[in-house]
Amino acid sequence: MAELQDAEKQRYVADLFSRISGRYDLMNDLMTLGMHRRWKKQTAALAVQGLSGPAIDVSSGTGDLALELAQRPEVDHAVGVDLLPCMVARAEAKVLGRGMSNSVSMMTGDALSLPFADDRFACATAGFSLRNMPDISKALSEMVRVVRPSGRVAILELSPMEPGLRSVLFRPVFHGLVPLIGRLVARDPSAYTYLPRSVDHFLEADRLADMLSGLGLSDVGYRRLGFGTVAVHWGVKQGR
Numbered sequence: 001m002a003e004l005q006d007a008e009k010q011r012y013v014a015d016l017f018s019r020i021s022g023r024y025d026l027m028n029d030l031m032t033l034g035m036h037r038r039w040k041k042q043t044a045a046l047a048v049q050g051l052s053g054p055a056i057d058v059s060s061g062t063g064d065l066a067l068e069l070a071q072r073p074e075v076d077h078a079v080g081v082d083l084l085p086c087m088v089a090r091a092e093a094k095v096l097g098r099g100m101s102n103s104v105s106m107m108t109g110d111a112l113s114l115p116f117a118d119d120r121f122a123c124a125t126a127g128f129s130l131r132n133m134p135d136i137s138k139a140l141s142e143m144v145r146v147v148r149p150s151g152r153v154a155i156l157e158l159s160p161m162e163p164g165l166r167s168v169l170f171r172p173v174f175h176g177l178v179p180l181i182g183r184l185v186a187r188d189p190s191a192y193t194y195l196p197r198s199v200d201h202f203l204e205a206d207r208l209a210d211m212l213s214g215l216g217l218s219d220v221g222y223r224r225l226g227f228g229t230v231a232v233h234w235g236v237k238q239g240r
Ligand SMILES: C[S@@+](CC[C@H](N)C(=O)[O-])C[C@H]1O[C@@H](n2cnc3c(N)ncnc32)[C@H](O)[C@@H]1O
Pocket: 010, 013, 014, 017, 058, 059, 060, 061, 062, 063, 064, 065, 081, 082, 083, 084, 087, 109, 110, 111, 112, 126, 127, 128, 129, 132, 133
């Protein structure tokens, strides 16, 4: 599961999100008490700060972050890319429902091989998806590739908590309550057992920042959100 690698991990993740796509938004609202909406808004604002032009949200799921990007005055068009047609269909329905078809497009595509030329976007975001990637470094380098020099990459992700009282208090929530809600609401306990385990196996916030620097980004930083359970990382692609 959380320890899987490469193609096996991709197959597991694709199967998991195909199963839960219909309950995905509801589960996010329940698990975060709606806070994921504010985190996505903050990530979009941070990604486009001081920039203007098109924006891409990678592994966009049901489209929230792409929609947040599209609502920013700095963004002239946002694109959301996800591997799964079922997720893209849900995102498209949301875009249509909000009357935003002119400012945001959704499409299928692989985060490990984005169907765009180099230097195409002012900024690139990814929300709660990097953890699920079979190759994290490749997914990040693809985001860096499609962002133009001086553009920004921003990553919103669940993050292993720093040791201390908070992490002790949150452990039963992650490993007990989340799978229970998954069982009752999504009717898929294994999907929501995978979630806390995938966080345990994910890079600590400092290590993810190191990886962004290692990919050549400058001004790398991160901020913890949600009582330290989530982090938003950013970095700027260096000019030529
Ligand atoms: C936890 S959801 C995140 C969705 C959305 N970004 C959000 O913040 O709500 C992870 C998403 O990553 C997508 N995904 C997994 N592997 C992918 C890949 N290789 N390329 C593109 N999307 C992928 C899944 O289909 C799923 O929609």
